[in-house]
Amino acid sequence: MPHRPIGIFDSGIGGLTVLSAARRRLPAESFVYLGDTARVPYGTKGPETVLRYAVQAASFLVEQGVKMLVVACNTAASVALPELARRFRLPVVGVIEPGADQACRLTRSGTVGVIGTEGTVASRAYDRAILRRRPRARVLSVPCPLFVPLAEEGWGEHPVAEICAREYLAPLIEAKIDTLVLGCTHYPLLKPVLQRLVGPEVRLVDSAEATAEVMASMLAADDAEFAGDRRGDVVFHVTDLPERFRRVGRPFFGAELDQVETADLATVAGRYSARAGRGLR
């Protein structure tokens, strides 16, 4: 059986924190990463639009021959997972369920805070995923629209990040959460600031790490995990501005982004819509 890669996609660079966690957890696996940088961000866009983009991105990765599809964008995972699982015959993992699962295992009081983009918070995907596991939990979600631009500006630990975080998190601290879900793949870059603000007794759930754990257990269950000790490869594709991706993405991935190629989703999606006999507009 050939060594097929795992496909990961995000609206841009945020998903690199998921890829990074997955590489640490599954060093022998190879990965194909797709960042839809021509249409980033998804967080301020509507569900139909995000679903259309997600199907195009997934189609591209499936054409690359991936054995597993990881939706490393909270907004896309919150609206597109069932449709992707229906369309493509391979395991599909999102970032919401693993984060919600870990939050439910960590919380003692049952009062859980969730922070994310406007789109993710409005979708209430984390609230639903947590309440499904723990119906008596109290979930408080707040959107933090400035965290993504702050992380991309490299200001994740800048004083400005702390002022913004203090304002955004005030209602969560007030409500005495004991667990905080970082419901956006950009937010790991603000971890030290967030931990300082909520205090050491509040547990942070990094959905990138939680997702890597789920990927590992699914691969093991499937008996498809690559057993060799060769380090896997990573290839990056973006829909726009590979140079910016390389520069801004470095701290998200934690290493140089060597092989970045430009992808054209319009063509792939056209083929897929036609093949499926129906288009998503």
Add this chain to the structure above:
Amino acid sequence: MPHRPIGIFDSGIGGLTVLSAARRRLPAESFVYLGDTARVPYGTKGPETVLRYAVQAASFLVEQGVKMLVVACNTAASVALPELARRFRLPVVGVIEPGADQACRLTRSGTVGVIGTEGTVASRAYDRAILRRRPRARVLSVPCPLFVPLAEEGWGEHPVAEICAREYLAPLIEAKIDTLVLGCTHYPLLKPVLQRLVGPEVRLVDSAEATAEVMASMLAADDAEFAGDRRGDVVFHVTDLPERFRRVGRPFFGAELDQVETADLATVAGRYSARAGRGLR
């Protein structure tokens, strides 16, 4: 001759500051506004992508029967103006030239600061437009990526905006600029903070107001300005999330956004590419 509207487009809501200035300057004119909210922002995207989007947006407005096309997005104006003027047989106005023109009229020392998105600054469109008029000017441009999210968050006068502005503007203040061009249609919402930081002796150029002046003079020259005293209409189209547009856009427009419709650019653009016998991908 029928009372044809003026078409204005932007990647999202920023262009509403241009529409607002144009409404004040030309109250009897009617307007069709298009915000490409499904793909906002353009500022972090590459020139080819932005050009493709701009042609689609302009095609949509031309189909609405507009008599003039206003590119109220600095990023789009910096890359797409010549192509739009070539493709469509109607006056095309961008926001760059009017702002550059006013800066050259206002500066005494010839040391001009320009602030904008990464895309606008990287295009050097303001630098070129100013140096063409005043070859011995000294132009310093800095990107301010956090200003757009701050303005959209309604934090244009928040302490965070002041800290960010202090950091971004430091090299311009150091260089003793006497004129500062707000090279992004979102930035008028940060005007009080910016003016306070650079001091009262530095002149701010609001490209929205400069553009409205140019529109007025082109209409007068063309003898097409509507002479009646009825107040013109405004219709808004967005490619995604009309509700968010209405809520976030209000402070940019300075009034309620009543009639917001959803537009599908993909169909329009398809027709246009076919008609022109060539596509922009």
